[in-house]
Amino acid sequence: MLVPLSPRLVLLVAPFLWGTAAPADPLAAEPGPWDKASKKIEAFLSDSAAFGWSGTVHMQRGNKKVFSGAFGLADDESGRRCEVNTLYEVGSLTQALTATAVLTLVDEGKLGLSEPLSTYVSDAPEYAAKISVAQLCQGNSGFAGGVSVKADDARDVALAKLLSRDPKHAPGAVHDRWDDGFVFLAGVVEKASGMNFEAYLQSAVFGPSKVESVAFVGDEVDAALEATGYERGRPRAASKPPYGSYGWNYRGAGGLVISAPDLAKVLVALQGDKLLKKETLAVMARRGPADQGLGWGIDRDYHASCDRLEALGETQGFRSFASVNLGTQLVTVVLSNRSDCPARFMDTIVRDIASGEKLLTKQSFYPPETVKWSTKDLDALVGTWVDGDGAELELKRYGERSLTAEAYRVSLAAGTGETKRAIFAPVAKRELVNHSWSPGAKVSKLEWNGKRGAKGVLTFTDPEGVKRTLSLQE
Secondary structure (H helix, E strand, O other): OOOOOHHHHHHHHHHHHHHOOOOOOOOEEEOHHHHHHHHHHHHHHHHHHHHHEEEEEEEEEEOOOEEEEOOEEEEEOOEOOOOOOOEEHHHHHHHHHHHHHHHHHHHOOOOOOOOOOOHOOOOOOOHHHHHHHHHHHHHOOOOOOOOOOOOOHHHHHHHHHHHOOOOOOOOOOOOOOOHHHHHHHHHHHHHHHHOOOOHHHHHHHHOOOOOEEEEOOOOOOHHHOOEEEEEOEEEOOOOOOOOOOOOOOOOEEEOOHHHHHHHHHHHHHHOOOOOOOHHHHHHHHOOOOHHHHOOOOEEEEEEEEEEEEEEEEEEEEEEEEEEOOOOOEEEEEEOEOOOOOOHHHHHHHHHHHHOOOOOOOOOOOOOOOOOOHHHHHHHHHOEEEEEOOOEEEEEEEOOOOOEEEEEEEEOOOOOOOOEEEEEEEEOOOOOEEOOOOOOOEEEEEEEOOOOOOOOOHHHHHOOOOOOOEEOOOO
């Protein structure tokens, strides 16, 4: 439950602050072939978590749950695990919902997609009369960024700044996604609706979708449900703004904090006339330049012979991906608090498993199959390991199945951008390997000769194939 410390937050969560008990999960797991697929998805994600991935994956078709699971650690320092209702910041995935809010206003007759941007800024430059709201949603407005907007800028000041630099291309000619365009669209939502942006999303998107728990960065949330995001070792709580503070530098382009099941509710509602009219949804899903719809990417689901809406989110410490199949109504949400999470890849894998597709296990960023070691054996490796040349390797427990390593004067991985830290998981009786989500990255491995929790020695092989023998420092 989110803590109501601001008027905005009260509005966002008021529908569930007054209940005396949490309602039962209304989604019943869909029987039949999904049962077998769920076990395979669970195994894939468990192995991924053994190599440092963490997050929540939720799949459902209509109102039937297909799979919902949480893996790895929501917070490394405390060891708190991810849960199904853990809250993540979804970053630029927010933009798809900003575009959805624009289209709800179209359905309400409060704005038109062909309206020029000059409608929303007094004394707008002449070129703004040639760029439409639809082009801003679709990413072919011609803008290419380079404008600095401050968080504490007033709305009208921010919108004017965003139009202060001439576009790079003619409108409609080139797809060149402009994140700040969604900041401008948040201003469009406010001016057309007469409400602040967050309140309108609650009223027009989250409320009709029956979302229970949602906030924006800068709001206070329940610390027991909040994930900490990690990017190159720098932790950030989901509710902490990644760019100093939350305002017109980020509004509409990012900042949504939500759980995977609640985000899935929005995608389900999107298909069922709860948010948009069918003809408006068809406009949103019309394929444009670079396979872009209005705020959403458009991909083809060849298993089901239909199109799919999808959205990717990236921000400091968090990665996300969401997709909704417009034919089978299958919804998939992947939320992670690891910057190296290949969220789109994870989405593809779990959907392939659900469809019965044979997995390509030889891909370098597919996690190797792991084995479970006893707690005693994993604990025996905890400590600082050294060799005669001054190389050090510090090993700590990570989750239930693996170890995290910090290296000094030795290389753990090549090509990952994080060469000092790695996750080692057991892949054989006495062997642990590092794993990288970066395709083609070279990794390292450990071989341990200890038995029954004894200390023993480690043979460390670095990414270049060089071997070192390490002993535990007393």
